[in-house]
Amino acid sequence: NYFPTKVDIVFCLFDSVIDSAQRRIAERPDDEPAIEAVAAWLTEELPSVEQPYAEAARRIPTIIASAPELVAEERLRLARLEDVLAVGFARDLGESADGMRPRVLAAIALRGMLEAWHVWFEKHASDTDFQLSSALEAKAVHVVRLLERGVAFIDLLPGPPEAASL
Numbered sequence: 001n002y003f004p005t006k007v008d009i010v011f012c013l014f015d016s017v018i019d020s021a022q023r024r025i026a027e028r029p030d031d032e033p034a035i036e037a038v039a040a041w042l043t044e045e046l047p048s049v050e051q052p053y054a055e056a057a058r059r060i061p062t063i064i065a066s067a068p069e070l071v072a073e074e075r076l077r078l079a080r081l082e083d084v085l086a087v088g089f090a091r092d093l094g095e096s097a098d099g100m101r102p103r104v105l106a107a108i109a110l111r112g113m114l115e116a117w118h119v120w121f122e123k124h125a126s127d128t129d130f131q132l133s134s135a136l137e138a139k140a141v142h143v144v145r146l147l148e149r150g151v152a153f154i155d156l157l158p159g160p161p162e163a164a165s166l
Helices: 006-026 034-065 068-093 100-124 132-154
Strands: none
Touching: 006 034, 006 068, 034 068, 034 100, 034 132, 068 100, 100 132
16 A cells, blocks of 8 residues: 555665665765765665665566566666766766766766676575675775776766857
């Protein structure tokens, strides 16, 4: 009765994660860089958000893969998380969250998180002592490395075009 649909049951963790990212990354203090906020979110905030769902986290990938509507819903939730990340990076860059450079950094961060999760999950899903916190630490290390290189890359890209030049 608490969850109106199967989608709501499966994705309540995703929604909690997105809300947590919004608070920690998009609404962070002005003097904290987005990369530091992402790393802190992964290691300091996310463990408490995900811990109540630790056992379900083992089954969620299989459940999602079992139904096309759940796969589509997962893509929607991931896009919402990427939007939050883009807002965080846009603040650092002084650009719109819809701009190419913030979106590239957001995609790097999101894909890095997913990549680290999948590798960690494949290795540890059957562990009797399934610890999400160690997955989050691995994600943070991987994502920070990727973002540091991503920042170097986007520094090579021009900023948004001037309206007068179009």
